Amino acid sequence: MQPLPTKQPSAATFVAVIFLALVAPFVAMGRAPCCDKANVKKGPWSPEEDAKLKSFIEHNGTGGNWITLPSKAGLKRCGKSCRLRWINYLRPDIKHGSFTEEEEKTIYRLHAQIGSRWSLIAAQLPGRTDNDIKNYWNTRLKKKLLERASNMWCGRPHHSFQIYPMNQPANDQMSNAVGREGLLNSQFLHAQAYYQYVQQQQPQYYLPQQQQQPQPIQDPSQTVQLPTVLQHQLHMRSIKNELVDEHQQQQAPTGGVVESERLRDIESSLRSIVDESSSRTFDARRAFQRLHCLSNRLPANGNPMSPAAVATSHHNTSPTSSCSNLSSDRNSFGVQQIADSAFSDSGYTMYEDPAAREPSTTMLNTSILGSASQQQVASLPDTSTPESLLSTSRFEDGVFDDLSMYNRSQDLSEVAVVDRALGTGGVKEESHQASGGGSADWWANMDLVAPPGPLNQKSTVLAANSMMRWSIPTPRCGAENIYNSPQAQLTSQSHGTQPLDGMNSYSDSFLSKLIS
DNA sequence: AAACGAGACAACCGCATTACT
DNA sequence: TAGTAATGCGGTTGTCTCGTT
Numbered sequence: 353m354q355p356l357p358t359k360q361p362s363a364a365t366f367v368a369v370i371f372l373a374l375v376a377p378f379v380a381m382g383r384a385p386c387c388d389k390a391n392v393k394k395g396p397w398s399p400e401e402d403a404k405l406k407s408f409i410e411h412n413g414t415g416g417n418w419i420t421l422p423s424k425a426g427l428k429r430c431g432k433s434c435r436l437r438w439i440n441y442l443r444p445d446i447k448h449g450s451f452t453e454e455e456e457k458t459i460y461r462l463h464a465q466i467g468s469r470w471s472l473i474a475a476q477l478p479g480r481t482d483n484d485i486k487n488y489w490n491t492r493l494k495k496k497l498l499e500r501a502s503n504m505w506c507g508r509p510h511h512s513f514q515i516y517p518m519n520q521p522a523n524d525q526m527s528n529a530v531g532r533e534g535l536l537n538s539q540f541l542h543a544q545a546y547y548q549y550v551q552q553q554q555p556q557y558y559l560p561q562q563q564q565q566p567q568p569i570q571d572p573s574q575t576v577q578l579p580t581v582l583q584h585q586l587h588m589r590s591i592k593n594e595l596v597d598e599h600q601q602q603q604a605p606t607g608g609v610v611e612s613e614r615l616r617d618i619e620s621s622l623r624s625i626v627d628e629s630s631s632r633t634f635d636a637r638r639a640f641q642r643l644h645c646l647s648n649r650l651p652a653n654g655n656p657m658s659p660a661a662v663a664t665s666h667h668n669t670s671p672t673s674s675c676s677n678l679s680s681d682r683n684s685f686g687v688q689q690i691a692d693s694a695f696s697d698s699g700y701t702m703y704e705d706p707a708a709r710e711p712s713t714t715m716l717n718t719s720i721l722g723s724a725s726q727q728q729v730a731s732l733p734d735t736s737t738p739e740s741l742l743s744t745s746r747f748e749d750g751v752f753d754d755l756s757m758y759n760r761s762q763d764l765s766e767v768a769v770v771d772r773a774l775g776t777g778g779v780k781e782e783s784h785q786a787s788g789g790g791s792a793d794w795w796a797n798m799d800l801v802a803p804p805g806p807l808n809q810k811s812t813v814l815a816a817n818s819m820m821r822w823s824i825p826t827p828r829c830g831a832e833n834i835y836n837s838p839q840a841q842l843t844s845q846s847h848g849t850q851p852l853d854g855m856n857s858y859s860d861s862f863l864s865k866l867i868s
Numbered sequence: 869a870a871a872c873g874a875g876a877c878a879a880c881c882g883c884a885t886t887a888c889t
Numbered sequence: 890t891a892g893t894a895a896t897g898c899g900g901t902t903g904t905c906t907c908g909t910t
Contacts, residue, residue, distance in 0.1 A: 394880075395903080395904080396903095396904070397878090397879090418895075418896075419894085419895070419896095430880090431895090432881090432896085433880080436878090436880080440879085468900090469898090470898075470899065471897075471899085482897095483878080483879085483899095486900085487877055487878085488877095490900095491875065491877080492875095492876090
């Protein structure tokens with residue numbers, strides 16, 4: 353009986369064994385390196401290497417494959433390294449040397465519009481590389497901006513900006529948080545972008561004196577595409593404004609409470625807007641919150657532009673009344689701004705955190721932190737949109753002097769109230785500046801946001817307003833914490849008013865009814 | 869003259885995206 | 890359509906230069 357022949361390994365088995373023994377360990381560790389690190393030179397390039405690379409590419413091109421290029425060119429370099437050296441330094445169309453003032457302005461503008469998308473910014477500056485611009489930003493421009501922001505927020509005259517009732521350390525904390533972080537974060541820069549974009553799209557709100565001028569024809573290749581989220585935001589905002597107009601026409605006799613059925617329609621339309629234009633997730637609660645903002649913006653007594661409402665709003669410039677006005681602003685645009693900024697920040701995905709999904713009234717309740725009576729709130733004009741702002745007599749009188757800011761500096765539970773006394777309404781005059789209407793740096797920073805051309809009352813106030821509003825950070829804490837925080841209680845006490853419990857429960861019941 | 873630090877710029881690293889099979 | 894390689898991109902680190910002590 354012959355022994356059974358020993359089974360010989362097949363070719364496939366052989367390959368598999370080799371693979372497992374030699375290749376798999378590296379695969380298992382992750383992605384294979386793009387080159388043999390041990391035999392590749394790193395560090396600065398020598399003139400000889402530069403010459404080799406330049407000569408090779410000029411004669412042969414890159415061949416569409418940077419990985420194999422170094423060996424073909426006789427260089428002991430990684431393909432990535434070669435690519436970077438060529439793109440950032442050796443390319444013939446590279447512009448070396450310092451940046452011009454014009455280029456600086458372009459970088460500021462584009463960074464405000466699109467953030468640190470260096471490659472996109474570089475595309476707008478011929479001869480400059482993304483690396484170049486990134487370095488220039490990080491070493492020079494950012495510092496300049498920081499300095500200006502710091503001067504703006506921390507070096508201001510005391511009576512121009514009063515933060516109360518915080519104590520001095522809290523005041524400093526606020527200044528630091530807003531001035532050094534808030535103003536320089538992408539939110540502020542995106543705010544500028546948004547402002548500039550709206551300014552461009554709806555110049556009637558911002559540049560009434562320029563309406564007569566013919567609009568310059570824009571070269572499409574020179575325009576910058578806004579981030580998708582911003583586009584969506586603008587889209588939703590326009591829808592929202594339409595809805596507000598519609599409700600105002602109806603006079604909202606029930607105090608702005610829109611019928612649930614109607615809300616469902618609106619929610620549905622908002623959802624479809626987002627679903628159509630984005631594959632990202634969309635939270636229905638967000639829509640409800642936004643819709644609630646819409647209803648909140650319709651005062652109980654009807655149209656905010658009514659003579660009674662406007663009359664009540666006249667000349668409220670004492671600290672107490674300013675604070676009261678702030679509640680109105682919170683009511684009308686505070687929530688809206690928070691929702692907007694959260695929405696913008698989130699990229700439609702902020703509710704990935706289950707804890708954040710839970711308190712559905714978080715955003716709503718932040719609207720009633722203030723200390724005004726419900727009646728006071730209801731009687732004040734809406735200042736949440738450029739349209740309404742321009743049509744309020746407070747503005748016409750040049751006494752749009754109060755704004756609220758939410759402080760997210762440490763525990764997200766403090767509300768800082770900033771009373772900005774613009775005096776004459778923001779007219780850029782030496783005397784006004786000297787009297788505490790803002791330091792030179794403040795005005796210099798304003799120029800970043802203000803519309804082009806000479807500043808007038810409207811454009812200045814709008815720019816300041818926009819700047820302040822959009823620098824509001826996004827609170828992500830529970831409303832209870834904010835509402836019951838010592839600072840909130842203190843605010844309430846110091847102004848002799850009561851928390852708006854009724855409105856609080858109204859908000860809760862309103863939303864719970866809708867969501868259920 | 870040496871040490872040190874700050875600023876500017878070049879280069880690298882690793883993740884994300886795109887292209888290709 | 891899935892898997893993989895190549896490329897793009899932005900944050901970070903490394904290196905050099907120059908001024909100050």
